Amino acid sequence: MTKLQLKNLSKSFPVQGKREVRVLDGIDLHVKEGEFVTILGPSGSGKTTLFHLIGGLIQPTSGAICLDGREVTGMKGLVSYMPQQASLFPWRSVEENVIMTREIAGLPKHESLRLAREWLGKVGLQGYEREFPGVLSGGMQQRVSFLRALLSPQELMCLDEPFGALDALTREDMQRWLLNIWERNKRSVLFITHSLEEALLLSDRIYVLSNKPTRIVREVQVPFERPRSEHLPEKPEFIRMRRELYDLLKTVDSGG
Known part of the structure; x- marks a missing residue:
């Protein structure tokens, strides 16, 4: 198809x-x-x-x-769009950045956070869920940006x-x-x-x-x-x- x-x-x-x-x-x-x-x-x-x-x-x-x-x-x-730069919101935690597109789509926040935490663990970012993007390396920020796109409903x-x-x-x-x-x-x-x-x-x-x-x-x-x-x-x-x-x-x- x-x-x-x-x-x-x-x-x-x-x-x-x-x-x-x-x-x-x-x-x-x-x-x-x-x-x-x-x-x-x-x-x-x-x-x-x-x-x-x-x-x-x-x-x-x-x-x-x-x-x-x-x-x-x-x-x-x-x-679902992932730009050249990670474009994470510095005032939102890592997990809140990941679920942003799902929030915009009106999906339940508790389910979105569960998915975000599950996936952050899969990509080596366990323990960073409630940190802010400024503490992450460039590669780690790109992983967060990709997860945001991956978990988007589109x-x-x-x-x-x-x-x-x-x-x-x-x-x-x-x-x-x-x-x-x-x-x-x-x-x-x-x-x-x-x-x-x-x-x-x-x-x-x-x-x-x-x-x-x-x-x-x-x-x-x-x-x-x-x-x-x-x-x-x-x-x-x-x-x-x-x-x-x-x-x-x-x-x-x-x-x-």
Whole structure:
């Protein structure tokens, strides 16, 4: 079953009130139920704009957005979103940050807190439930942000470069952690990253975007079996696919 479908989606923005610049030009993509799909593209190609459209924060110039076969273009509150920064509220405890999206949805607080405490224990944050975010490391804050998205009642998760601000070792640890959590839960995920290794390690499929006006230049099926091994990046097939993606992005970034 298809969870998300974008149909010929385009978006233009006015520049100095005189003319419009087209950022997205006829984007067609889909995410199946329980599938992990990644978007790769040059900086400034409109990846975050795409998420704002999916989340209903802005309206497309043309095209349609469908969830579970129903058109939801321009509608808010239907997807779970994790931004580039953890974006935790410093005055709320860790567990209160985790349950925030469930509170907004009107779900019972006592049940949400039970879930939050259960999951915080699963991800190595037991004992931090009533601490405030300021005492947590960057990687720990990202885990809290991910749990907030995971426990949201919305089934589709949109993850916007969630590990981009982390150091290399913490990022690798978070990749393995996310892979382990996702393979146990199989939520539908649309993921943005600049990391080729991250895309190949995590994804079922990858969409490669062009420069603006942005189009999809290639859809890549990732053939590696699940569960994914932490040694996968050392395999010859992984290295070959990474090189192919690198060469493709280099061509796209140069306008070739």
